[in-house]
Amino acid sequence: MAVAVAGALLASAPVASGQQSGVPEVSFSAPASVIEGRDIVVSLSLNVPAPGNVYALVRVEHVTAELSDTCNQYQALVHFWPDQNSKTVRIPTCADLDTDAETVTLRLASVSRGVPAPGQGAVTVTITEGSGPSATISVLPTSVAEGQSFTVTASLSHAVTSWVYVPLVITNTTAEASDYSTAGRITVRPNDTQSTVKIWTNRDNDADDEQFTVAVGTLQAGLRAPTTPPSPITLTITDPDTATATVSLSSNSPVVEGETALVTATLSGSLLQDVSIPLVLTLVNAETGDVRGPASVVIRARDLSGTAPFPTVRDLDLDNEQFTVALGTTLPAGVTAGSPNMVTVDVTDRTSQTSTVNLSALPQRVREGASTTITATLSLPAKSRLTIPLTVTRGSAEAGDFTLSASSITVPGGTRSGSVTVSTSQDADNDNDTFTVAVGALPAGYQAGTASSVQITIAEDNPPVAVVGADPDDGVVYVGEGNTKRLWVSLTQAPTANVTATVSIISGAAAASVSAGSSITFTPSDHRGKWFQLTGADDSVETYLRDARVRISLASTDADFDGSVLELPAKVVDDDASVSYYLADHGTTITAREGDLTITVTVKASRRVANQVSLNETLQETTGYRLRRDTNDYVPRFGSIPAGSDTGHIALNIIDTSEVEAVDLQKWTLTNLTGIDTSRNTINAELVDDDVSEILLFQAGSTLVMVFSNRFYTDVRLRLVGWQGQTLNSSAHTLYQGTTRLTIDNVRIEDIQGIYIKTPPDQTQTVNGNVVTGTRGWHDDWIQPTPGLILLPAGEDYPNNPGPDAFDTHPQHFS
Known part of the structure; x- marks a missing residue:
């Protein structure tokens, strides 16, 4: 029986010797040992080139080695092209941290039919221990301000299959333990070469810079230090606080009478305590009562500035006024006068002034809704209550896309501003829309300014970011307890500037966390295929599903992306409860023909699983059914139930054999799984042979009965021809797919000279050893096999309703 491996049809080849000269024979060899991390180079050769394709399968059997020692590879398929007689294939090995040598056995499992492998058994290869990876650390940056963090990176010279822990030794120089958060070690995942940890700094009450060092501690077994051990890395925490500072003044001059002048005192550096800065108000041409203000301004500890208000008063004259504010002569300890130490404030009389009106929008770009x-x-x-009329011009926006809360803006007397709200609506198109709002006709004393109109853009609300990894049925990201799931993120279009995507958990932080990729950067030339990693928290409480929510926030100078938010629901699947498994199509019948490569069996779990469940080697045939010829009519390919899912699939290759099996009736059941639901664990299978059909003819009164030894896998047409070439009983008769019996009235066996058989285009049938191929569609040109018929001797006693079993009970038919 043939076996299918990796899509190629192979056959088990017996070990033989003494083959005839000129017959291709395959042999192989491999080195006796290899250093871990290097490939095992397997050489295969044919003693003479083969005229056709030859396939050979080298299987890796792990003796003392584990599957991870060969990087999870357990076989390799080798293809010899016609007239090619030598090939090599590489079996990778992966480094680990143990100090043991491991062994694997390489076996020539199978080769193409008719190509022997004389004298070949197995080759044992020892994977010897290499030198372990060296571990180093680096820190960026090496100097930060209080409240910021250092990033410490651990690097391995090469990856291993084990978890690696790089210890850190932190030593204070001038820093204190409370100046930073500690980090004991850095964890590097299997098959990775780098990992990072952050050391956060804290603000303190002194004004000193601090220093400490970080170095690699005692390494675990299997790791080694670099040939030249690096020196400890010195890290500096700079303190923005100062013991002394200079102070200077500024203002918002000029102001219109009736408004408030603001005078700001600014320090050259932040201080550790509050300070009160004395101020001196001096009238230049202003009169008593035109302005008033405080005698000092307070600057709080660690702040750099404080502001004092000086409100002005409307008077009856038409003069502009002026006053000054200066630093007092007695400043607090540690503060000295800087420049400027005095500001002049101009107060403009409002009576004869014309006020200009400008418009602004915040935000000027808004998403639908x-x-x-x-x-x-x-x-x-x-001067008094002012009404500013507005005019609206629709650009690409349509009626209903937006609504203004009012058709005008009201500004109360004595104030400078007023506003209206614009609400937007979601529409059916995917385009951005624009409209313009402008100042209308204004009353006397007011005029439109340079920004008297504003254009608003309504951006589509579909987030320009897509995530792959959620369940296609409900859009939920499922991750098992203690497991991680990698989710791929892409922008829907290329941006014009860099886009930063920040990934965070906005609810359910106790259930899940973003363990990698919390900040992703896209560029105009690279906006697809980034990822982040979601980890489910493990606990001992049986809670089937715990909810969390993931948010992806975009920030960019490209307005099409900036501010966009995508949220994903997530559920953490519990691993503490039992799960049962069953066949989704229990009790149904699958019909397949030889050579089918697309048969899939669906396996269901009673609930979503926390960890991936392998379905390899879990489907078996139940023996003892009619017309069974072989126990290997199909080859199950690999399958699994992914973590977080309740559905898995096993793909099957139906073997194409040269045996005559008619219809092989089988039952398929699950095995090798814990918790199989036996009440839903059976699928019936009909495997239809495509190799040969024999025909029984017998007479039942005036009716000719034709019984075929197996079902055809497509419709076929037949025409009966008499001895003088005439068509018997009208024209064509159709034997439909899946049937075995055809009756034709008013025809006698002795009148038949032959049968013409036709199949659809591009289909073939084999009848009595003759291949029948359909051409040019259903056409009047009938295809005739080799002359001759399967006729039964006259007078044979057959049952009234013979079926395929008649071939077993009446073997005297001939062909």
């Missing part, structure tokens, strides 16, 4: 605010700002306070 959100709102924005349009603000009118005056250069001078309104």
Whole structure:
């Protein structure tokens, strides 16, 4: 019986010797030992080139080695092209941290039919221990301000299949233990060469810079230090606080009478305590009562500035006024006067002034369904209540895309601004929309400014980011307790500037965490195929599903991406409860023909599984059914139930043999799984042979009965021809797919000279050893096999309703 491996049809080849000269024979060899991390080079050769393709399968049997020692590879398929007589194949090995030598056995498992492998048994290869990886650390940056962090990176000279822990030794120089958070070690995952940890710094009450060092501690067995051990890395925490500072003044001059002048005192550096800065108000041409203000301004500890208000008063004259504010002569300890130490404030009389009106929108770009605010700002306070009419011009926006809360903006008397709200709606298209709002006709004393109109863009609300990894049925990301799941992120289009995607857990932080890729950067030339990793927290409490929610926030100078948010629901699947397994199509019948490579059996779990469940070698045939010829009519390929899912699939290759089996009736059941539901564990299978059909003819009164030894896998047409070439009983008769019996009225066996058989285009049938191929569709040109018929001797006594079993009970038919 043939076996299918990796999509190629192979056959088991017996070990033989003394083959005839000129017959291709395959042999192979491999080195007796190899250093871990290097490939095992296997050489295969044919003694003479073969005229056709030859396939050979080298299987890896792990003796003392584990599957991870060969990087999870357990076989290799080798293909010889016609007239090619030598090939090599590499079996990789992966480094680990143990100090033991491991052994594997390489076996020539199978070769193409008719190609013997004389004298070949197995080759044992020893994987010898190499030198373990060296571990080093680096830190960026080496100097940060208080409250910021250092990033410490551990690097291995090469990856291993084990978890690696690189210990850190932190030694204070001038720093204290409370100045930073400690980090005991860095964990490097299997098959990775780098990992990082952050050391966060804390703000303190002194004004000193601090230093400490970080170095690699005692390494675990299997790791080694570099040939030249590096020196400890010195890290510096800079303190923005100072013991002394200079102070200077600034203001918002000029102001219109009735408004408040603001005078700001600014320090050259932050201090550790509050300070009160004395101020001196001096009238230049202002009069008593035109302005008032405080005698000092307070700057809080660790702040750099404080502001003092000096409100002005509207008077009856038409003069502009002026006053100054200066630093007092007695400043607090540690503070000295800087420059400027005095500011002059101009107060403009408002009576004869014309006020300009400008518009602004915040935000000016808004997503569908959100709102924005349009603000009118005056250069001078309104003399009285002011109504500013607005005009709206639709650009690409349509009616209903937006609504203004009012058709005008009201500015109360004595103030400078007013606003309206614009609400937007979601529409059916995928385009950005724009519209413009402008200032209308203004009353006397007011004029439109340079920004008297504003254009608003309504951006589509579909987040321009896509994530692959969620369940296609409900859009939920499922991850098992204690497991990680990698989710792939792409932008839907190339941005015009870099886009930073920040991944965070916004609810359910106790159930799940973002363990890698919490910050992702996309560029205009690289906007696809990034990933982050979600980890489910493991606990001992039986809670089937725990909820979490993942948020991906985009930030960019490209407005099409900036501010976009995508949220994904996540569920952590519990691993503490039992699970049962069953066949989804229990009790049904699968019909397949020889050579099918697309048969799939679906396996269901009673609930979503926390960890991946392998379905390899879990489907078996139940023996003892009618017309059974072989126990290897199919080869199960690999399958699994992914972590977080309740559904898995086993793909099957139905073997194409040269045996005549008619229909092989089988039952398939699950095995090798813990918790199989035996009440839902059976699928019936009909494997239809495509190799040969024999025909029984017998007479039942005036009716001719034709019984075929097996079902055809497609419809076929037949035409009966008499001895003088005439068609018997009208024209064609159809034997439909899956049937074995055809009756034709008013035809006698002795009148038949032959049968013409036709199949659809590009289909073939084999009848009595003759291959019948359909051409040019269903056409009048009938295809005739080799002359001759299967006729039964006259007078044979057959049952009234013979079926395929008649071939077993009446063997005297001939062909």
